[in-house]
Amino acid sequence: MHSSQARHRVASTYATMLAVALILPLASTLAVPIAVHAQPPQGKTAHIGYLSFRSGPSYLDEAFRQGLRELGYFEGQNIAIEYRWGDFKPDRVSTLAVELVRLKVDMIISTGGPVPATAAKRATQTIPIVFTAGDPVGAGLVARLDRPGGNLTGVSVLTIALNTKRLELLKEAVPSVSRVAVLANPANPAIRGVLKELEDAARALRVKLHVLEVRERQGIDDAFAAIARERAGALLVVSDPMFQSQRERIVDLAAKHRLPGIFEWRDFAEAGGLMSYATNLTDMYRRLAIYVDRILKGAKPGDLPVEQPTKFELVINVRTAKALGLTIPPSLLLRADRLIE
Numbered sequence: 117m118h119s120s121q122a123r124h125r126v127a128s129t130y131a132t133m134l135a136v137a138l139i140l141p142l143a144s145t146l147a148v149p150i151a152v153h154a155q156p157p158q159g160k161t162a163h164i165g166y167l168s169f170r171s172g173p174s175y176l177d178e179a180f181r182q183g184l185r186e187l188g189y190f191e192g193q194n195i196a197i198e199y200r201w202g203d204f205k206p207d208r209v210s211t212l213a214v215e216l217v218r219l220k221v222d223m224i225i226s227t228g229g230p231v232p233a234t235a236a237k238r239a240t241q242t243i244p245i246v247f248t249a250g251d252p253v254g255a256g257l258v259a260r261l262d263r264p265g266g267n268l269t270g271v272s273v274l275t276i277a278l279n280t281k282r283l284e285l286l287k288e289a290v291p292s293v294s295r296v297a298v299l300a301n302p303a304n305p306a307i308r309g310v311l312k313e314l315e316d317a318a319r320a321l322r323v324k325l326h327v328l329e330v331r332e333r334q335g336i337d338d339a340f341a342a343i344a345r346e347r348a349g350a351l352l353v354v355s356d357p358m359f360q361s362q363r364e365r366i367v368d369l370a371a372k373h374r375l376p377g378i379f380e381w382r383d384f385a386e387a388g389g390l391m392s393y394a395t396n397l398t399d400m401y402r403r404l405a406i407y408v409d410r411i412l413k414g415a416k417p418g419d420l421p422v423e424q425p426t427k428f429e430l431v432i433n434v435r436t437a438k439a440l441g442l443t444i445p446p447s448l449l450l451r452a453d454r455l456i457e
Contacts (some may be wrong), residue, residue, distance in 0.1 A: 162195045162223075162412050165216035167236055169202045169209060169228025169357055174383075176227070179398045183405030204361040206231050213239040223411055225404060226270070229357055230255035237268060244417040246270045246407040248400060250355065251277075252422055254306060265418040271403060272424055273395040278380075279310050279354055280317040282393050285430070286378040287321045288448055289391060290350050295324050297348035297375070299339060299366070301356040302329045310354055333362050340369045351377035353384070355394075363387055376440055385431040385456060390440070396427035396453075429453045 168177070177199075181191065189195040198219060202209035213235040216224055224240070226233040226247040233247035237257060247270035249255055258264030261272070287293060298314065300307055311327060318325045326346045328339040343351070351370055353359050359366060360381065367387045370377045377384075378391045385392040403423060411417055433456040437444050449455065 160194065162189070162408075163219075163221045164195060164197045164408065165219065165221035165224040166197050166199045167202070167209065167213055167216060167224055167226050167232045168200065169204060169232045171203045171361070172201050173199075176397055176401045179401040180225070180227075180404050183402035184408065186402075187405055187409045189405070189408070202228070202232060204357055206235070210235040210238070217243060223408065225408070227401070227404075230257060231357065233257050233268065233270070237266075241267055243267065244269075244411045246404055246411070246417065248273055248397075248404070250274060251306060258422060261422040261424070263419065264422055267417050269407060269417040269420040269422055271400045272422055273397065273400055274425055278394060278428075279352070280313050282378045282380075283314055283317050283323070283352055284321065285391060285393055285448070286350055286352055286376070287323060289378075289432075289444055290376050290442065291445075293323065293349040293376075295326060295346065295348045296350045296352055297339075297343040297346065298325050298327045298352050298354060299330055299336075299359060300327055300354040301331060301358055303331055304354070304356050307354070314352075314354075330358075333358060333365075336362060336365060336369065340373055343375070344373055348375070351375040353377065353379050355380045363389075371436070371439070374440055376437075376442055382429060382431045382454070385433045385436075388433065388436055390433055390436045390442075392429075392431045394429060395425040396429040399427045400425060431456065 184195065191197060198216060198221060200212040200216060202212060209232045217239045221243065223244045223246065224236045226236045226245055228248065230249045233245065233249050234255065234257065236245045245268045247257060247268060249257060249270065250273055252258045252272055253261060257268055258266065286296065300311060314325060326348050328342055330336055330339050353366060363384050364387050367384060367389045371388060376390045378393065379385065379389045380392060380394050381397065382392045407420060410420060430452045431454045432444060432449065432452045435456060
């Protein structure tokens, strides 16, 4: 059920091309066996700022700490971490970034997309910043992926590029569907490109898209009312922090309207959504620790390539499928990395 061959079929062509071009140079730079890493300098405590767009701790933060422990960094011993949570509010994130700079931390870890990374970049041009973001070049965080320059580097999670793959998976799960509702935030600077790619994929799949633009969480209820009027047979939610913050509400409304849906992160499937497909974030957050280790040992962030994902995660909520009266094709179940039963 977890064969590498199956996962390669699920991974997008776009991601494969990026992996060939960018992962190989990165391997020689970052993927050093853990055993050869020296311990942090004796008696010195690294002071790290952790700036997240989310509302509080999650399994992803623990994955980051696990990566640190594997490299010999332990909180309370040789590393101290100042956690700051943005609660999905850009203004708050900007304030917190300035606060971390004033604390004179050795480094800022920015997680949850381009908003906190951009805030950190505005707050300092000298303190190293390690980020997670979907399209770091498009967001203006770095000039290029192989040699980012400046004081930023990190990992790209390919959130935008995977929306067309999600549409393909949704059609595979619900072969009879002919109309798919798409929730999209028009404030997302990449949304035009995303919708064009989705329209191209929809034509190939013989599916008609009904795009609902939602700028603020107050518009979610109206969007689902419109979906009901249009009699869409399934739902795709385009990657966006605002939707992430409202995942439980969106999943509940999808269940109320009996809409099989595919989402970005596994949090949606765990909350009751039918499926999620995305970069394996646990793996990527663990790898953030490698950047921390290299920079603390003297590497310049601008010389460390931005890493591209090679692991992807398909999660299917079998309970939700049963509640919807939906039979997921066995071929799709076999390719899932996790089944929620």
